[in-house]
Amino acid sequence: MSLLPHLILYLTLFTVAVTGETLRPRFYRETCPEAESIVRREMKKAMIKEARSVASVMRFQFHDCFVNGCDASLLLDDTPNMLGEKLSLSNIDSLRSFEVVDDIKEALEKACPATVSCADIVIMAARDAVALTGGPDWEVKLGRRDSLTASQKDSDDIMPSPRANATFLIDLFERFNLSVKDMVALSGSHSIGQGRCFSIMFRLYNQSGSGKPDPALEPSYRKKLDKLCPLGGDENVTGDLDATPQVFDNQYFKDLVSGRGFLNSDQTLYTNRVTREYVKMFSEDQGEFFRAFEEGMVKLGDLQSGRPEMDWQGQKLVEHLMQILLVISGVVAVVVGYATESFRTMMLIYAGGVVLTTLVTVPNWPFYNLHPLKWLDPSEAEKYPKPEVVVVASKKKVSKK
């Protein structure tokens, strides 16, 4: 009789271990309890040294996670056999503050050698950048493993250009299971940091090949940008991504409403009908923005290594089948084991269930690939973005805000 509780406990633990997620909060509680406070301390130091650096580090989460999952591949330098991501189209001369991650890693190695992955450092540091600049603070899931390889080509193919329009961005984020709301909220990361003139020259002087500036630009803001980024000037000069570039707040969305978005990919979120609703909502309700942003960052951080062209529906089916089969075999094993008062019988039945589950879920059966993701050719889509209806904000609206 006393066998039953043991059977149930054992099977429950085993099933949870097999089906449970690998990422979880406080992953380093036993192995490196100070990990999160060390990262926060180092980020604070970096911010004091140079306020912008925390924004630059926060950007790493996006550029790491979108390219084959959050695996710190972004941080790998080129080798004779591998072209890394640091020099990809979106990253070259643009991503910066890698030394902050180096400092964090060094501090963590001192405290707990060979324990905390760089992929987790990127996730913790991004969260801290937001919290330290006045934004929300949330619990991050940890337990990622670092990649030993990187792909410049994948980064080139995947990362969006500042020319991208909202329709393109909606499609792109959807491929990563990120909704329109997630995409707009995550773009709110441009509430901190700066961008180069290089990223906006076309919209100041030749939007969509028209030889004219982007009509969505509010005239006095355009004059300001023209002065900052004159034709033929130094394209590495930087401008603020919103009016309060050191504070994480909803000013970015207020700026979009008034036609003062820095990047085309920012302003397009207000000119597009679908995304405009979220821009308006976030510009009016900072709490709503913060909640959506947290949610988006957690989802972004959940992207695991594995090529993005996978079949999401197939993956969900595998997970469900695995859980169902394991639970059924567990229940059958417990019932039969209890009825026959035999631990051996129970284990044999459960082992059979595990073997069956493995056969069903591990091989790449064709029925898991019935919904492959359709990838656009990003170069084509970005070269010729579809023109979108432009809503130029009225001055009245601006002064009300």
Ligand code: HEM
């Ligand atoms: C929606 C698509 C996005 C596009 C097209 C985009 C594009 C860009 C571009 C072009 C810059 C300026 C780079 C330069 O001129 O050198 C920039 C800066 C930045 N991006 Fe994004 N971004 C996007 C989404 C995101 C997301 C999801 C995050 C974070 C979760 C993020 C975080 C940042 C930050 C913090 C900066 C400022 C970095 C600094 O000051 O060094 N971006 N982005």
